[in-house]
Amino acid sequence: MENAKKWSVKDVITLVLMTVLLIVIQLGLNMVCMVNDFVSMVLSVGISMLVCGPVYFLMVNRIRKRFVSLVYMTLLGLVFLMMGNWFLLPWFIVVGIPAEIILWKGITPNRLTVSWTLSSLLYNGVNLLPIWFFWDTYYSFAVASGMEQSYIDAYVQYYTAPGWVIFILIFTVLCGFLGSLIGRKLIQKHFKKAGVL
Amino acid sequence: MRETALSVPVKVWATACAILGVSLTANTLLTCFLALLAFCQLVFEKRWRLCLTFGVFYLALVLLLYLIRFHSLRMVVFSEFYVLMFYNLMPVFLVAWDLITTPPGQLSAALSKIHTPTPVILGLLVVFRFFPTMKAELKGIRQSMKNRRLTGPVQVLRHPAVTCEYVLVPMLLRCLQIADQLSVSAIARGAQSPGVRGSYYARKLQLADFLWMGIWAIGTILFFIIGGIK
DSSP: OOSOOSOOHHHHHHHHHHHHHHHHHHHHHHHHHTTOHHIIIIIHHHHHHHHHHHHHHHHHHHHOOTTHHHHHHHHHHHHHHHTTOTTHHHHHHHHHHHHHHHHTTOOOHHHHHHHHHHHHHHHTHHHHHHHHHOHHHHHHHHHHTTOOHHHHHHHHHHHHSHHHHHHHHHHHHHHHHHHHHHHHHHIIIIIHHHTOO | OOOOSOOHHHHHHHHHHHHHHHHHBSOGGGGHHHHHHHHHHHHHTTOHHHHHHHHHHHHHHHHHHHHHHHHOOOOSSSOHHHHHHHHHHHHHHHHHHHHHTSOHHHHHHHHHHTTOOHHHHHHHHHHHHHHHHHHHHHHHHHHHHHHTTOOSHHHHHHOHHHHHHHHHHHHHHHHHHHHHHHHHHHHHTTTTOOSOOOOSSOOOOOHHHHHHHHHHHHHHHHHHHHHOBO
16 A cells, blocks of 8 residues: 555545445435336346446545445445344445455555455345345334235245346346446546546 | 523433334334334424424324225335335434434534544534535536536436436535545644544533433333333
8 A cells, every 4th residue: 555554534534425425326226226126126236336336436546545445334234234134234344354355455446346346246135135044034024014925025036036146146246347347437537637536 | 592402412312212112122013102202302302393394204104004004005106115114213213313413513522522533523423414515516416417408308318327427427526525625624623633622512411311311211111011022
């Protein structure tokens, strides 16, 4: 790492601001995708990864310190914790660690691409963990809410059939990869020129 | 004018009680009891407008839930799941909203009293200022896109990717600028100074504060006795 490792006030504020922006975008897209079961279960993670890729790139490139990804993932986990899915907080901390390891020796565009693509893959835990490990909790809550059976059926159908799971994983990875490519391009096209990096 | 707002520790305590109550209860429908308690707190603090807006929202949720349960109403856009989720989380929303709309000065005073590290205080204050600022920024971007005739439905539908870029890039740039400005102003006000952080807004706990702490503790325990623990 080329510059000092100590976090300044500016880094903290930038990190928090961008992280909140990322979380708002992710949750907002999620809400919009709720309209359709197929879109919300199969495509929504990929779409949000696509849009958030550039923001993540800019955030890491701007701060250029270690632990940016880890803090971002932890905050994201905290938001999910507040929404009632406690098991996602440890999960997101786990997701942040490989990203940190990849970026440990210095931040290059290639490493960033790898770390974001990997994060996209692991982000699927949001939907897959409940069905694999915490199904009872989730199911009882869903039934108690008088949720229609077709929604639960669709959920089970998409996340247990191997074909669909593989499709979802590949789709999100592709979207994450594409998002990081767009991020690189946008940084070259706008942010480098504007002199903010 | 007499100060009617409760102090920050009490609000944190209330939020903790509400979260505990909502997440551990066996009877989801009974959370209206906690919501009632939260509304009482708002009334006590004389936050009428907040009370009214949330009250109307809550009543609408209750009505929807009633219709879903007993008249098998089916929703088109909004899943039933979310109606119950919002209903269930309402007590938490109420007290948490009360907490985060505390004037920032009081919040940071309370936080520095318990020796929170400065980065955490700064981060929290930034989060609370985020939403109003972003709203204003988005409005500005929309206006400038309109000036260039980029908001028409035809334009947006024909070039969705470009439209995304037009929104995202200025917003990100502004975010970076705001972060810079904020940090400059924070440092200028001594955010990095090593001494003990004092505050104009620190205040002692009063009788009403202790009273409300007790009310929340007893209320939560009662709630568990009536509703049962999961």
